Amino acid sequence: MLQSKLFPGSLKENPKDEVSVSAKYLIRAGFIDKLMAGVYTILPLGWKVLHKIEDIIREEMDAIDGQEVLMPSLSPQENWRKTADRLNKIDVLFEARGANKESRRRNDATYVLSCTHEDIITPLAKKMKFSYKDFPLALYQIQAKFRNEARAKSGILRGREFRMKDLYSFHRSPEGLKKFYEKSKGAYANVFERLGIGADTHITLASGGDFTKDYSHEFQTECEAGEDLVFKVKSSGVCYNREITPSQASEFKVKEGLKEMELVKGEGVISVQELIKFLKIDIERTTKTLVYETDQGDFLLVAIRGDYEINEEKLCKVAGVERIWLAEAKKVKKLTGAEVGYIGVLNVPKKVKLFMDDSLRGRVNFEAGANKTNYHAVNVNFGRDLEEPKEFYDIKTAKEGDIFPETGEKYEVFKGSEVGNIFPLNTKFSEAFDYRYTDKDGSKKIVYMGSYGIGSTRAMGVIVEKLHDDKGIIWPEAVAPFKVHLISIGENEKAQELYEKLQTKGVEVLFDDRDMSPGGKFAEADLIGCPYRVVISAKTLEKGKIEVKKRNDDKIEFLNEEELLSKIK
């Protein structure tokens, strides 16, 4: 490729609105262009890289017997109603319909812009594969996905439209699913290894979300621009996504005798932050108490140390319910006799179920709401002022400094960007679409499914986040837009000749044939980040050699043409 012909060709100003390194470099170097928040055009350089990333993904999916298909982005609402009304439950779902009167006059249907394809592929498979001989079956596609993210940010790390590989597997039994699921982990590890981010990508246990009660597995690449917090158990290497990290609170121990409990009037003092200023105590002494209502019609009184937040998903599990929500102020008052803000673990009404987080364990002289409006109790102690519960629960959102309960070691915490995610769907979607196969003995049996995603555009961003220096991107060879960036300084035929020779050999070359100062060419080559920089100038011609430098190495070599051609294949 002649750089003089490359679109867009010249550099953009540094986009100062962008915060993430990947967005800055990719935009400035002309790999992507922003249309609007979370929506990007992939330009020729970027498309070359994305192709390579996706081809690597294809090879690895093919290796586990995936067959590539391409499903539509537009889909009928009907499919999304069948699966437990995902049409109304998925809060990032987009719809598409005629944009104007005339268009709607012709066809007034409303479609879904797919954010994932379980709801499309399950009926597709059901239509065609229903004998036990047909399984296992794995289908995948690489395609644009649409998600109405509350906040798109960090360039292509989190977009509203993005490309993703999604594979769906179908099995006769849980064992079959399990076997394939484990195989997919290996395929994913290969993908990230080949993309050059393998060492920093950790398989991480995460919530199955709506999909499944089991854990799902995320592939989290350690990276500052990442949006997830990952907790790693050092001794075993096991990683947890923050949302499900089992956590034991960091200890808060003070050596002091039990003090007299007293009620302190603090009108309008409600939040923990106000409370610690008002009472002049450590935040760890405070107690946050909330009342939840459950789908079973129960009320839960939930207490946690002031420096923690409640994790509602954990709470659901502990309480054995599907759904909870904060009870309305009116109901709270009726139940506890106190306004929201003054409820607490003292004088708990009989009707509520009490759940105390383990962060409350072992504290002395702590603060707690008194279930009396405008009053807070201080120097509260278990055993004297209230009964110590038989059991403390883990219902908090983990935070830095927390301890892995099983071994007592402190977690290593890092930010991660989720480049892949795999889900054991089990029978969620096959039940919804009544997808059964006929077994050997003629009986009908339910199909087991898994789904497996890799965000290819996000992966491209993450590669840049990991592999760059202050001058620009350092692409791994496997995904670099070109292997060689050939630069001619001054006009010379030799460069043109070498360009043609390399091309004939099948080496991908970006040839900077522009009339520009050497400094400018070098700076741009560093920014674009091809693995090899080859320079031909009056200086090298004099020596009868060709200058070669690797992007990730400061060493400059002078080779003759033969040496060069055998070095770069």
Next chain:
RNA sequence: CGGGGCAUAGUAUAGUGGUAGUACAUACGCUUUGGGAGCGUACAGUCUGGGUUCGAUUCCCGGUGCCCCGACCA
């Protein structure tokens, strides 16, 4: 969803109730060629709807969009 900021040329920005300036980019010419070259010439701009006003890019109100922080995020 809450809080904050912004919208002027292709890009980045300055400024003004009456005539909008600079840099980069682009085009042309001359010079220049090992770490973002120089000189000259040319081209090119006030997000949108309404209001106030003789007159609005500027002031006021709405809309749209963008950025940041937080919440959320299968």
